[in-house]
Amino acid sequence: MMRSIKQQPFRAAVLVLVWGWLLFLVLAPNMLVVGASVMTRNPSTFISLPLNLEAYRQLFNPLYLDVFLHSLYMAALTTLICLLIGYPFAWALSRVEKNRQMLLIFLLIVPFWTNSLVRTYALKLILATNGLLNSALMSLGVIDEPAQLLYTEGAVIVGLVYLLLPFMILPLYSVFEDLRQDVLLASHDLGAGRLATFKNVVVPLTLPGVLAGVMLVLLPAMGLFFVPDILGGSRNLLVGNVIKNQFLDARNWPFGAAASIVLTLTMALLMFAHRLSKRRLGEEGA
Amino acid sequence: MKKLALAGMLALGLTGCSSDDPQVLNLYNWSEYMPQEVLTRFEDETGIKVVYTTYDSNEAMYARLKLLDDSAAYDLAVPSTYYVSKMRNEGLLLPIDQSKISGFDQLDPELTGLDIDPSNQYSVPYLWGTTGIGVDTADVTGEPVTAWADLWDERFKGKVNLTNDMREVFHMSLRVLGYPGNSTDPQQIEEAYEKLTELMPSVRTFNSDAPRMPFLEGEADVGMIWNGEAVMGKESMEALEYVYPEEGVIAWLDSFVIPKNAKNPEAAHQFISFVLKPEIAALISEDIGYATPVLSARELLGDEVAGDRASYPTAEDMVNAEFQTDIGDEALQVYAKYWEKLKSGL
Numbered sequence: 001m002m003r004s005i006k007q008q009p010f011r012a013a014v015l016v017l018v019w020g021w022l023l024f025l026v027l028a029p030n031m032l033v034v035g036a037s038v039m040t041r042n043p044s045t046f047i048s049l050p051l052n053l054e055a056y057r058q059l060f061n062p063l064y065l066d067v068f069l070h071s072l073y074m075a076a077l078t079t080l081i082c083l084l085i086g087y088p089f090a091w092a093l094s095r096v097e098k099n100r101q102m103l104l105i106f107l108l109i110v111p112f113w114t115n116s117l118v119r120t121y122a123l124k125l126i127l128a129t130n131g132l133l134n135s136a137l138m139s140l141g142v143i144d145e146p147a148q149l150l151y152t153e154g155a156v157i158v159g160l161v162y163l164l165l166p167f168m169i170l171p172l173y174s175v176f177e178d179l180r181q182d183v184l185l186a187s188h189d190l191g192a193g194r195l196a197t198f199k200n201v202v203v204p205l206t207l208p209g210v211l212a213g214v215m216l217v218l219l220p221a222m223g224l225f226f227v228p229d230i231l232g233g234s235r236n237l238l239v240g241n242v243i244k245n246q247f248l249d250a251r252n253w254p255f256g257a258a259a260s261i262v263l264t265l266t267m268a269l270l271m272f273a274h275r276l277s278k279r280r281l282g283e284e285g286a
Numbered sequence: 287m288k289k290l291a292l293a294g295m296l297a298l299g300l301t302g303c304s305s306d307d308p309q310v311l312n313l314y315n316w317s318e319y320m321p322q323e324v325l326t327r328f329e330d331e332t333g334i335k336v337v338y339t340t341y342d343s344n345e346a347m348y349a350r351l352k353l354l355d356d357s358a359a360y361d362l363a364v365p366s367t368y369y370v371s372k373m374r375n376e377g378l379l380l381p382i383d384q385s386k387i388s389g390f391d392q393l394d395p396e397l398t399g400l401d402i403d404p405s406n407q408y409s410v411p412y413l414w415g416t417t418g419i420g421v422d423t424a425d426v427t428g429e430p431v432t433a434w435a436d437l438w439d440e441r442f443k444g445k446v447n448l449t450n451d452m453r454e455v456f457h458m459s460l461r462v463l464g465y466p467g468n469s470t471d472p473q474q475i476e477e478a479y480e481k482l483t484e485l486m487p488s489v490r491t492f493n494s495d496a497p498r499m500p501f502l503e504g505e506a507d508v509g510m511i512w513n514g515e516a517v518m519g520k521e522s523m524e525a526l527e528y529v530y531p532e533e534g535v536i537a538w539l540d541s542f543v544i545p546k547n548a549k550n551p552e553a554a555h556q557f558i559s560f561v562l563k564p565e566i567a568a569l570i571s572e573d574i575g576y577a578t579p580v581l582s583a584r585e586l587l588g589d590e591v592a593g594d595r596a597s598y599p600t601a602e603d604m605v606n607a608e609f610q611t612d613i614g615d616e617a618l619q620v621y622a623k624y625w626e627k628l629k630s631g632l
Contacts, residue, residue, distance in 0.1 A: 063623070063630070067626070067630045128504070130503060148444065151505060233500075233505075234491065235489070235629060245625075246622075248343070248346050248349050250619060251618075
């Protein structure tokens with residue numbers, strides 16, 4: 001490994017770039033957030049000394065616990081729906097002909113080229129009372145009066161699923177790609193039925209992808225504050241909304257920072273669990 | 287709207303690259319609060335390029351300017367009422383040289399020399415307006431809506447719009463209870479919160495991007511709206527009426543200020559003078575529906591605008607009207623706590 005780095009200046013440059021990126025754009029800002037979270041709130045300078053853990057104590061206020069749990073519920077529901085759609089989708093994707101696969105993945109990624117905020121506004125136009133969906137259903141005679149779709153919890157979930165689904169599909173697709181056909185054939189040869197094969201072979205082998213997908217969906221789902229703002233009519237708060245409110249409206253930076261640290265730590269915990277499970281699976285495989 | 291804010295940021299990013307531009311004015315303003323025509327005419331007349339960026343709350347604007355860093359170096363901003371005094375006291379503003387502002391003497395004396403800036407050393411009034419009740423008269427039948435308290439009516443379940451503004455929503459609830467809209471008494475604030483929880487099942491959405499939109503989209507039939515938004519909304523929806531509630535509207539005055547880290551205060555002075563020109567002030571008032579403080583401009587307004595009570599209220603409409611004041615940091619925390627409690631519906 002070391003030798004190859006010396007031999008390839010390009011690779012060294014990439015490593016420097018990646019490490020520089022991580023240090024200055026990931027580690028340093030996060031350290032600033034950690035710093036802000038242990039400072040004291042100050043009305044005129046936002047934050048000041050002395051250092052204390054007051055902001056973290058405030059997090060234990062039952063109100064914020066409730067917001068966190070509600071947020072977790074919305075995010076978990078989003079993740080579950082993404083998984084239910086994404087799992088069969090990824091499986092099917094891995095089964096189509098190679099050339100077409102590339103095209104389908106391309107189509108999956110294309111929406112990313114448009115800013116997610118703009119796409120959320122587009123969803124709003126579709127879901128509004130006199131929006132596309134309602135007018136279509138009414139002209140088809142399915143409903144007589146426009147249904148209230150926008151500014152509901154359902155609209156927020158739809159928005160979150162729409163924005164985050166690709167993050168579930170891509171890691172699942174990569175595990176399904178590695179799932180070798182002969183493993184399944186072997187399972188059948190050894191007398192396992194379809195269900196048993198799925199339960200005992202497919203699920204364990206794709207579990208790392210499931211976990212990766214869950215991680216990539218669950219935490220962003222708690223932070224995408226503009227989705228409840230636009231589609232939920234600024235109701236149905238997520239943790240991301242609380243953080244935004246604390247920074248802008250209440251001007252309580254230490255508290256906002258502490259809330260964001262807790263979110264990051266939850267993420268770290270999940271990643272740790274993911275690694276543990278991967279290692280365990282790896283050992284079983286060996 | 288946020289879309290516009292986004293476009294503004296994009297414009298900022300694009301022009302940020304070319305440093306050989308002769309002159310640039312960085313204008314930081316509320317969304318949908320300046321007709322494009324005014325900017326174009328200013329650019330044509332002076333050759334100064336306007337980079338227009340928007341915000342949707344005083345809090346957002348304040349948080350951005352407070353940092354005083356280069357990424358937020360605006361030459362002009364438009365804070366509401368008490369934010370002028372707040373920013374002035376915190377030394378965030380540059381003094382405005384009145385000798386460079388032509389048309390200052392044309393301003394309504396009732397809107398200059400206010401407590402927020404007694405000698406207008408730091409601020410020049412841009413527009414003023416009110417937050418009252420919007421009613422979609424096509425969908426609202428029965429008793430007419432005349433008071434904030436009517437929003438609590440059973441018939442508006444799921445059809446009420448509120449502004450996404452903590453102070454305004456509490457102001458409204460405090461007035462319904464007969465308390466001052468700028469209360470700092472935790473007991474009264476809590477009561478206002480309790481009262482608002484009863485309203486929550488009726489609330490369809492909170493909107494401070496463009497409060498007319500929920501009405502136009504058909505989501506809301508009644509609720510809080512800014513007077514100019516009601517005027518703009520009426521253009522595409524005849525049935526939208528603006529009502530001055532009995533308990534009193536929330537009044538505000540938005541003023542031009544020059545932030546301390548402005549790079550081109552000279553252009554800022556030029557822009558203020560330009561906007562105070564009677565024909566420009568009249569154009570703005572006609573286009574976005576808020577009232578101009580430039581007296582000589584009011585004579586240029588068409589009867590339709592000057593006679594529109596939504597834009598230019600009568601003395602009777604303004605009975606019980608209250609300006610928002612700085613409530614101090616301690617009370618702000620109390621409001622913030624109940625605001626989040628209210629929004630999370632817990």
